[in-house]
Amino acid sequence: MELPEPFLPGAISLLEQLDKKMMVVLRDGKTLVGYLRTIDQFANLVLHNTVERIHVENCYGDISRGIFLVRGENVVLCGEIDEENRPNELIQVSVSKILEMQQAKFDLKREQDQAKIEAMKGRGKLPQIRNPSDILGEDPF
Amino acid sequence: MLFFSFFKSLVGKQVIVEFKNDFMLTGTLHSVDQYLNMKVTDITVHNPEKYPYMISVKNAFIRGSVIRYVHLPVDSVDTQLLQDATRKEILQNRQQKKTEAQV
Numbered sequence: 001m002e003l004p005e006p007f008l009p010g011a012i013s014l015l016e017q018l019d020k021k022m023m024v025v026l027r028d029g030k031t032l033v034g035y036l037r038t039i040d041q042f043a044n045l046v047l048h049n050t051v052e053r054i055h056v057e058n059c060y061g062d063i064s065r066g067i068f069l070v071r072g073e074n075v076v077l078c079g080e081i082d083e084e085n086r087p088n089e090l091i092q093v094s095v096s097k098i099l100e101m102q103q104a105k106f107d108l109k110r111e112q113d114q115a116k117i118e119a120m121k122g123r124g125k126l127p128q129i130r131n132p133s134d135i136l137g138e139d140p141f
Numbered sequence: 142m143l144f145f146s147f148f149k150s151l152v153g154k155q156v157i158v159e160f161k162n163d164f165m166l167t168g169t170l171h172s173v174d175q176y177l178n179m180k181v182t183d184i185t186v187h188n189p190e191k192y193p194y195m196i197s198v199k200n201a202f203i204r205g206s207v208i209r210y211v212h213l214p215v216d217s218v219d220t221q222l223l224q225d226a227t228r229k230e231i232l233q234n235r236q237q238k239k240t241e242a243q244v
Contacts, residue, residue: 043178081198141162
């Protein structure tokens, strides 16, 4: 089927990626892996057999999510997964384990930040503005 | 339109894309569109320890709205040409406004 140029200004480059397994990184830090089924000019995406992949250190866990419609404004990047040429050296663990690890990491960071704030207060310095990317799920944009 | 044409002239060159969330990657510019969305091939990530999942990704579509900077190779940019094109664009816009005001 010959499509007029440019058929979908703003997403023409994604046409070739249809039905391919894509890794979509969202603004809140989530990583979604799924087959790209639909696109539009806003880079809204429909992903099929989607899995939310959580990474902690060198482990990852997959949570099945089914079909996702992602609003284009939340997309950071949409990458083609090439597992044959660039194998994943990460270890896959169960969902409960990865969620535990993630929570542990988050708690540790909170504790460290609290300790820092206390130390700064003791020296008369005000607490720093929090870095949004350190807060789970926060949009660093 | 000016920067769209500018990036079209840079297709095939190595660029470093710096994202608004401080993520950085290097790759070859494959294509660009009017929203300055970019497709980059042969990706290498600058901080692979922080972003381990990017190891299996070698091509990516980057939404224009998330880009902070695009670092370009010095020799691929003709600043004189850019300046002339900018002046032309401003003149064109002024003339367009005039004709629109007359209508």
